Amino acid sequence: MSRAKVGLLVFWIAIKLALILQFVARVRDFTYEGF
């Protein structure tokens, strides 16, 4: 993969990670089922 494509993908992964962490942080019980 070209460096530009890798850079874009890393940026996209970072956005998704931020979204996931933001969402998981709102979950009161971290061990609940039905994630």
Next chain:
Amino acid sequence: MIGLDSPAFWLMICALTFVTRGLQPRPGYRALVFALATGALFSLSGLALASYAGLVAVAAYGFVALRVGKGNWAVGLHAVGMSLVFVASQYATRAPFVTAGSTLGQVLPLVGLPYVYLRYLHLLVEVRGGRMQPPPALEYLAYLLPFHQLLAGPIERYPQFQKQLNAAIPPLDRDTCVLALNRITNGFVKKGVLAEILRSVLEFEFQTTGWRLWVEIDLYAIYMYLDFSGYMDIIIGAGMLIGWTPPENFNWPYFSRNIIEFWTRWHITLGDWIRDYLFMPANLWLQRGLLRNWPLLAGTICFILSMVYCGLWHRTNLQFGIWGLLHGLGIVACKYYEVALKRVLGRKRLKSYRASWLTRIAATLVTFHFVAASFLFAFHTPAQAIRILGGLL
């Protein structure tokens, strides 16, 4: 205690992925590391080690059964034996004497048994058919109980697994890491964010009527897709990191133009298994014997039986039996429609009918709504499902 399918459970899968990768096992030892990883998952999560012991006992029975007896009767006997174990465990989980604190309550439910069961039947048929050698014990155990594919498959075939197991571990280079992390985060967004938002906002109690109910039923189908395909994304990404990538299980299933195509794009490995080990042999047997002169009738019976089996495999209860039956009837309706169209339109006009965009869009919409409505029958009693659908009018 960590709940199954909780964020912490999935973090543990990711941690085990990195540990397994970090151990860099040589081909000879990889099966051992994978088998130990499954044991570690059971002991660290809410799944009791006793449950792991139960699954290993089932696998051990299967291991012996692969080598005992000769001829077709042995295949049949062992297939029935394993099916009985599967059905018994499904019922025993719901039995009143199985309480959470009891020994049986620890051993049951045998998490992942439905997938162990189908993987095993595949092995049984191939080994007994002489197309494969019986696998060595550790490889067999790693194949039947993969830590990253434990919860919901897919149903990987043994040769694909063996090929990856015996190959040199692919280097953990920049491209692999980025592609794997992209896949894993896709899965977490689908399963942990989008599906969770749909579930918490709509709650899927189907108390509304009219267009709101319509939207809720459609979104329920989308929720099911996001949850299951998100799971697949996570385990495929994890698999890329450890050099054991599971096969793809989804290919935009809601864009299928009929229910037959749907089963080649939704839970692909299950659809393939049903076709290869149930539909094809049963259809062949009927077409060469009893129903030699009625191939369409033979197909009809086999489609319906295969899909009812598929439904009962998901959960051994009436609701899932009806869900399977509906899909079977859907497939049969497609086949008969195809035959009728061929007769009415002829080959040339049928080709242009199929190529038309309008037909494609209409067929896709009908298929999607059929699938969405069928989910209601899987998770409600028939009377409840009909009452919910009545709310659409």
